[in-house]
Amino acid sequence: MRADTPATLTDGERRWPVVSGIAWLRAGRDDVRERAVAALDDGDPDGAAVALLADADDWWDEPPPPPERLRAALHARTLRDAVTLLGLGRVGVYFLHRWSDPSWLAALALTAAHPPAGRPVVDLACGAGHLLRHLASHGHRDLVGVDVVFAKLWLAHRFVLPPGAASxxxxxxxxxxxxxxxxxPRHVACHDALYFLPDKERVVERARAAAGEGGAVLLGHCHNATHPAGRSGLPLDAPGWTALLPGSATYAEEELTAAAVEDRVALPATPAELMGTEAIGLADDDAAAPPDRTLLRPAPGAALRPNPLYGDPGGPRGRIWPHVRWAEEYGPRAERYLPERWTPLPVADAVRRRLLLDLPDRW
Structure with missing residues (x-):
């Protein structure tokens, strides 16, 4: 793959668009690819962006917004406005409040227990770049994010990541x-996504190959098919997940979330805990990097802001879940650390309880 113009790549047979610095290399979407390349050739990068923003993954069940709304999204001033204009619905709610949800805390705890430790990072199904931003703020470099949905990567580029923080x-x-x-060696992670994918064995094989000898593979929030809350997507049971990454350290989702709230290193799961957990975390780290508890917290000097779940700081401060689906999926565990009403706490405790968050400047 090489550049044939400043905004396109070629593999010698086909041309591929690069919009907002994001290389679009989706398989099986030739019509989208050709529309975007044609727009770039015509000097219309916004038209190319609109073509790519309308594309979704195979799980999405909503129609794309009309082109005029997608063009308006290109000029959105905040992440909140952009997810609305892009018609991201429940996924947009997930991105906006990712910094509060239990699966994010679990991802931090799994990463802290098995950190990159200076290795390049590849974040698979990286979404809007939450983990990449967190790692960048803690001084990690050589970060790559891969996702199948251009709109998510565009949000990462435009609103979430510091300029130039990740490819x-x-x-x-x-x-x-x-x-x-x-x-x-690389640190290769896939959080909150693998349970959606068919042929998980092939994905994990590629992840191990991408990590290389001395690398690490982390699989976070893998839904447990035998748990009532873990049946969405294409989940596996606990033995099915552990068979994908033999010899890995395994964690129960509830323990990972609790470890992040309590600012400690997570404990691996017993067989009984693994069978009963909502979701499973796995980590295979050839280098056995020591834990890094700093990754449980915002970076020193981060500008902390009140959690938006508590509304306008000048108004009523009761906790309000952002969406019924969010409440159903995350509410029962989130209420264990998010107080029902805003509670003045020392800064360290307010950070642990997610009353104060390190949000992007243009949240």
């Missing part, structure tokens, strides 16, 4: 990956 690629995890062979 972003729009590609399918179920197709051959557009990643070079590792020049050195």
């Amino acid at each position: 972003l690629v729009c590609a399918d995890l179920t197709a051959p990956w557009p990643l070079p062979a590792p020049g050195r």
